[in-house]
Amino acid sequence: MNPFKKFLFELQEISALLGRAIKGLGSRPRYFSELVLQMDQIGVGSLAIIVLTGFFTGGVLILQAYPTLEYYGAQSQAGQGVATTLIRELGPVLCALMVAGRVGSAISAELGSMVVSQQIDAMRALGTSPIKKLVTPRIAALIIALPLLTVAADIFGLLGGGIVANQLYALPASTYMSSVRAGVDIDDVVGGIIKPIVFGLIIGTVACYKGLNTSGGTVGVGRSTTSAVVQASINVIIADFFLSKILQTIFDTTLF
Amino acid sequence: MSLDTTDSPELANGAEGGLILASTDDRQRIVPAIEFRDVHLAFDDLVVLDGVSFTVRRGVAKIVLGGSGSGKSTIINLILGLLKPDSGQIFIDGEDITEYTEVEMMAVRKKIGMVFQEGALFDSLSVYENVAYRLHEERVDEEEVEQEVTRMLRFVDLEDAIDKMPIELSGGMRRRVGIARALVGNPSIVLFDEPTAGLDPPTARTICELAIKLRDLEDVSSIFVTHEMNNLDYLSSEYAIVDENGHVLFEQEGERLCLINTEVIMLRRGKLIFSGKDEQLRKSNDPYIHRFIRGK
Numbered sequence: 001m002n003p004f005k006k007f008l009f010e011l012q013e014i015s016a017l018l019g020r021a022i023k024g025l026g027s028r029p030r031y032f033s034e035l036v037l038q039m040d041q042i043g044v045g046s047l048a049i050i051v052l053t054g055f056f057t058g059g060v061l062i063l064q065a066y067p068t069l070e071y072y073g074a075q076s077q078a079g080q081g082v083a084t085t086l087i088r089e090l091g092p093v094l095c096a097l098m099v100a101g102r103v104g105s106a107i108s109a110e111l112g113s114m115v116v117s118q119q120i121d122a123m124r125a126l127g128t129s130p131i132k133k134l135v136t137p138r139i140a141a142l143i144i145a146l147p148l149l150t151v152a153a154d155i156f157g158l159l160g161g162g163i164v165a166n167q168l169y170a171l172p173a174s175t176y177m178s179s180v181r182a183g184v185d186i187d188d189v190v191g192g193i194i195k196p197i198v199f200g201l202i203i204g205t206v207a208c209y210k211g212l213n214t215s216g217g218t219v220g221v222g223r224s225t226t227s228a229v230v231q232a233s234i235n236v237i238i239a240d241f242f243l244s245k246i247l248q249t250i251f252d253t254t255l256f
Numbered sequence: 257m258s259l260d261t262t263d264s265p266e267l268a269n270g271a272e273g274g275l276i277l278a279s280t281d282d283r284q285r286i287v288p289a290i291e292f293r294d295v296h297l298a299f300d301d302l303v304v305l306d307g308v309s310f311t312v313r314r315g316v317a318k319i320v321l322g323g324s325g326s327g328k329s330t331i332i333n334l335i336l337g338l339l340k341p342d343s344g345q346i347f348i349d350g351e352d353i354t355e356y357t358e359v360e361m362m363a364v365r366k367k368i369g370m371v372f373q374e375g376a377l378f379d380s381l382s383v384y385e386n387v388a389y390r391l392h393e394e395r396v397d398e399e400e401v402e403q404e405v406t407r408m409l410r411f412v413d414l415e416d417a418i419d420k421m422p423i424e425l426s427g428g429m430r431r432r433v434g435i436a437r438a439l440v441g442n443p444s445i446v447l448f449d450e451p452t453a454g455l456d457p458p459t460a461r462t463i464c465e466l467a468i469k470l471r472d473l474e475d476v477s478s479i480f481v482t483h484e485m486n487n488l489d490y491l492s493s494e495y496a497i498v499d500e501n502g503h504v505l506f507e508q509e510g511e512r513l514c515l516i517n518t519e520v521i522m523l524r525r526g527k528l529i530f531s532g533k534d535e536q537l538r539k540s541n542d543p544y545i546h547r548f549i550r551g552k
Contacts, residue, residue, distance in 0.1 A: 029393065118376035125336050125370040126390050126437070127362050 014209045017131070021139050021205070024132040034137040042103050042138075043145035050149045051156045053098050057090055058082055058157030059164040066169050075169070079176040080183025082161040087184055087192040091154040093240050096199035099146060100232040104207040107138055108228035111211025112221040120212065130212070139204035146200035147193045154192065187251035195243050199236050206232040287350040289314050289445050289477035290335060295344030297330060297526075304330050305341070306526040312479060314444075315517050317471045319488055320481045321530075321537075321548070322523035328481040329373075331523075332447045335479070336370060337361035348445070369438030369446040373453055375430035377422040377437070383409070384418050387436045408436040412466060428459030435466055446470055446478045452487055464490035465506060471517060472496040473504070485549060492518045492534035522548070 001009065061082045069075045111134060114120045120130050158180055165171040210228035214220045288311040297305040305327045312318045322328045333339040334346055337356060345354045353364055377386050385392070387408055391401045409415045412432040422430060431451050438446055448467060452460035464487055470476040472495050480491060493509045520537050522530035524544055530537055538549060 029395075113379075117374065117379075118372045119378055121333075121336075121338055122370065122372055122376035122378070124338060124358075125365055125368070126393070127365045128389075128393055129358065129362070 010209075013213075014205055017135065017209050017212070018139070018201070018205045020131045021136045021208075024129065024136040025140070027132075029132070031133055031137050034133065035140055038137050038141035039145050041106075042099070042141050043148060046099055046102055046145070046149055047152060049098055049102060050095055050153045053094055054086070054091065054153030054156035055160035057094060057153075058086060058160035058162075061085060061090075061157075062161040062164040063168070066165060066171075070169070075171060076175050077179055077183075078165050078169075078171060079158075079161065079179030083158060083180040083183040084188065086157040086161075087154050087188045089240070089244070091157060092150050092192055092195035092199060093236065095150045095153045096146065096196060096203065096236045097233055099142070099149065099200075100203045100207075100236060101229055103142065104203045104232045105225050105229050107204070107207035108211040108214075109221055109225045111208060112214035112224045115212060115214045116217050116221060135204075135208045135212070138208055139201065142200035142204040143197055144200075146196040146203075150192060150196040187247075191247040191251060194247065195240065198239055198243060202235045202239055203232045206235060288312060288347065289316075289349060290318075290479065291345075291347040291350075292331070292334075293345040293347070295334065295341045295346060297327075297334070297339065297341050303526050305334075307344070308523070308526070308528050309344075310521050310528065310531055312445075312477050312519075313517075314477050315471065315475045317467060317478045317480055317491055317518045319491060319518060319520045319534075320479055320523065321483065321488065321520060323483060323548070325525075326523040327526040328483075328523055329449050332370070332449050332479060332481060335445075335447060336365060336368060366441065367444050369441075369443035371431065371434050371438045371446065371448045371451050373450045374427075375422070375434035377425075377430055377433055379422055381422075382418075383414070383420050383422070383425070383433050386422065386433060387440060389437060390440050404440060405436075408439055409433075411439065411469075412436045413462075426459075428455050428462065431455065431459075431463055432466070435463070439470075442474075444477060446476050448478060448480045448482075450481055450483070452482065452484055457486070460484070460486065461490060465496070467491060468494055468506065469496045469504060473498065485551075488520065488534055488537075492520070 062078055065081050066075060066078055069078055069081070111120070114123075114134075120134075123130050123133065162173060162176045162180075165176050166173055207228045210224040210231070214224040216223065290312040292308050292310050295305050295308045296303075308327070308331070310318070320328045320331060330339065334341055335348065337353060337358070341354060345352055347353065348364055349367065351364070353361065356364065377383075378389065381389070384405055387405045388401045391404060396404075405418070406415065409418055412435050414429060414432050414436065417425060417429060417433070422433070425433065435451070446467075448463075451463050451467075455463065467478060467480055468491060470478060471491075480487065482488070494506050495509065497505050497507060499505055518534065520530065520532060520534055521528055522537070522545060529542060530540060530545055537545065540546065
């Protein structure tokens, strides 16, 4: 199969999987406990790395931007720059990439192992739909957890930026905070929440698809895990570009 | 020699010499539990099944023999609806499932127990949770679940392993837990996919005894996919009875009156090359069958 045909085929299969997963929400049985378990594993389990990522990203943004802003005498705007960059772009994208690495790989490896050890076949043989039981709760958990993790990354990013600005460049905390408030409006926050919802959908669907289509034993599990992380990450970055453009058009927010 | 228990005739002689209709139960027994009609399946250029037809009557164990890649496990996947044939028809309890959707197959699968080659136990669930899986899915009361799980684990002689995780079990124990899980809900059909592959002879024998018990004491129709001749020997020469004390005994054919419901089919490269009794198989002049049976 040539690469273009393969791409179209995979797109069709992923869309079909997503369609079945959404359909699974509407009929019984519903696996609410599985959803809660996945939210715990995805959300709570990823919180530490997300907090660290956000904190140090905010810190490094100030570290790099402050000297330039100071050169132009605009150091009081430092908080605004960090807030806009983090909330609109870096928060959602970095968070999604971290989750794609941690959770996307775990989902793909888990489902892939279940495929090669015939556990998925056993589940179907026992009258359970693997889509409803495994795919729907994972995608739903990612859609719910990723925006929350992004908010956590944003908050800790702003905190990290504030600490660096205050401790290394002696910028008063009140100046930083008022600059942050001036730089962020509701459109940024809404946009910063919409993006991770879409990213969660992409990561969940790609990881589940790759996991469920594992073949070739344990080597195949490794292959599908790598493929899930790479494809989810690339798709997140591509989707970010288009989402940014759409959100800019909707909210008319091209400037600070 | 094996004596075949033929299906009840639809019409039986009445007490006064006339003909009366057989009971509904008798008539239902005539309908095969599983039937394949000219089933074809190919993956691209690879022909997996080529015009396979056979029936499995109620209470009968059908042994499916064949080398690796002959299409044995495919038959099981088709019965479960995990694969769909390219052409032909598949019937379960007289119901044509060939074109059934995944949702429709869910109801059919409730009648079927499946024992996978490596057990296919859910790694993240304990033995109890594995065996109780189907009942938990059906939201059955926990007290009832406990009773049923204990009963099934007793059947496979693994009551002590109830709280263990699958990783703590040996290969044979995993298969037996797999059998217990397959039997929950009292399925009328049980499918065994090479359940003794890679097991030591005594454990393999235990698995065969469980299949014999299902056939003779539970009236279960089964398909037993294997390439090991030992399994054929056990299943076609022994039967299970319950003594006065309620203990299950296995007796060799010929010790008493015996009615062994075991039939054999053999596949080669997706084609059905034999269908009949084990004695006929052993007398076959087909060079491939000859070589398969004797291993040389």
